[in-house]
Amino acid sequence: MKILSHFILLCATILGLCSSIAIGFRFYVEETHSIETEFTQDIDDKAQALEQEILLNIEVLHALKGVFISSEYVSRAEFSQVAKSFLMRHSDIQALEWVPKVLDNQRGEFEAQQKRFSADFEFTERASDGSLISAGQRAYYYPVYYLEPHSGNEKAFGFDLASSRARNEALALATDLGMPIASEGVNLVQAKNQKGLLIFLPVYQGEPNTLSKRRQRLQGFVLGVYRISDMFDSAVKRTSAQGLYYILEDITDDKHQALYSNFGGNSSLDLHQSASEIVYQKPLTSFAGRRWQIHAMPSKGYIAARRTAFPYLVGAFGILASFALAIYVFFVMRHTHMVDTQVQERTRELNLAKKKLEALSMTDSLTRIGNRRYFDDAFQREWSLAIRNKTRLALLMIDIDNFKSYNDTYGHLAGDQCLKEVAQAIAEALHRPGDVVARYGGEEFVVLLPYTRDCLSPAQRCCGNVEALNIPHASSSTRPYVTVSVGVTSIIPTENDEMIKFAAVADMALYKAKENGRNQVFIDAEEIKPKAELVV
Secondary structure: OHHHHHHHHHHHHHHHHHHHHHHHHHHHHHHHHHHHHHHHHHHHHHHHHHHHHHHHHHHHHHHHHHHHHOOOOOOHHHHHHHHHHHHHHOOOEEEEEEEEOEEHHHHHHHHHHHHHHOOOOOOEOOOOOOOEOOHHHOOEEOEOOEEEOOOOOHHHOOEEHHHEHHHHHHHHHHHHHOOOEEOOOEEOOOOOOOEEEEEEEEEEOOOOOOHHHHHHOEEEEEEEEEEHHHHHHHHHOOOOOOOEEEEEEEOHHHOOEEEEEOOOOOOOOOHHHOOOOOOEEEEOOOEOOEOEEEEEEEOHHHHHHHOOOHHHHHHHHHHHHHHHHHHHHHHHHHOHHHHHHHHHHHHHHHHHHHHHHHHHHOEOOOOOOEOHHHHHHHHHHHHHHHHHHOOOEEEEEEEEOOHHHHHHHHOHHHHHHHHHHHHHHHHHOOOOOOOEEEEEEOOEEEEEEEOOOOOHHHHHHHHHHHHHHOOEOOOOOOOOEOOEEEEEEEEOOOOOOOHHHHHHHHHHHHHHHHHOOOOOEEEOOOOOOOOOOEEO
């Protein structure tokens, strides 16, 4: 016995140590998962904020477009005034421009007109990517006509956007679709080490609704030049999470162009700066023909701020608990007999309590007879026995006549008392231990009679017992006292018969008893009555 005790103690100690380590590791894994979930939520918040910032900036173009739609001629001063009001509220906008469409035969007149207003205007053609479209290949130009602010953006003044093949394609796409189109990320000369974004919004004469009309009625474009890093930083300021590394990428046409990074100028993720291999890619909602995504990972500080000592504490306390468990097992073995005795005693008490609860759950609290659950269980049991033994089963559906008017006349307290007395009278009409009586619902009762040939007599006794109570019922349309109607059916069930249909026959018989004047028994069972209806 001593050797066995030592063996059990050793096993319990080893089990406790293993369990402690496993539980501590499990908490560590769950904590890591929680950090990942919080990290992805932080990135989702930043992405949502950036999407809102982009939409707000595009709305600026729509508002500026409204100035040109609402007026036949917009002067330089009017454009400058409206543009300045927008620039004051949107610090991430590098410039707002008006780019008219100028036909080839209007170029000379257009240049001369511009020189009168601005001496530094110069019609230029250049393309930073080398894809220059010379003037001789085109019948139209898109020069920067109005520009705000002018200071710092002088080189853009007079620049023909159509001279760049990529921008010319973007202008054509915006014209055909009638919607804003954004360019790829471009290097901003005015803002060193920053990528910029150009968004073109076409302006038409009227509201053309076909492709050909849009091309014919194009007046020009309102153009927004946005500093991507400033736009991203403005969005990030609206979120609280810190210590995140991310790169903003343009993935339009499956091309990955890095637009912004907070890796100190690096354009690729440095895996050594992260404490884990947690990497999350969050695509942004498409806008102006572009698709962006945020490629992010948490920093060491981000993870450390959210990592707790709880998993380690769980493991340490578990190890201590394992030794306590071993001591506990030792004392349990010494007091096994006492514990077994207590367990058996409590088991008996629980069984008694369970039986009492089951009895209460099967008893109607008002009438103290069986409830609907009690009846359903008995019905299922007796139906199966009747099929197996090929014996007859009778069902009585009983309803108190005009019970609603009784409640209306005498009140619900008197109604409850009436239900109690009627339930007792019905129960007293049954003489066999195997007969089942239960409250079916409201003022309706049900009686189940197994192994019964004569189901008429019990039904008549039920009616007679209730009448014998002589409970006054002045508002009854049947008798001046409380009466009941009884529907009866009987069957020797087989495997092909259904309980629900059998119960429905009894319910229909009850309906017939009521229809025929109440205070009577109506039997509906082919085996125990002739084809003509038997009414008692």
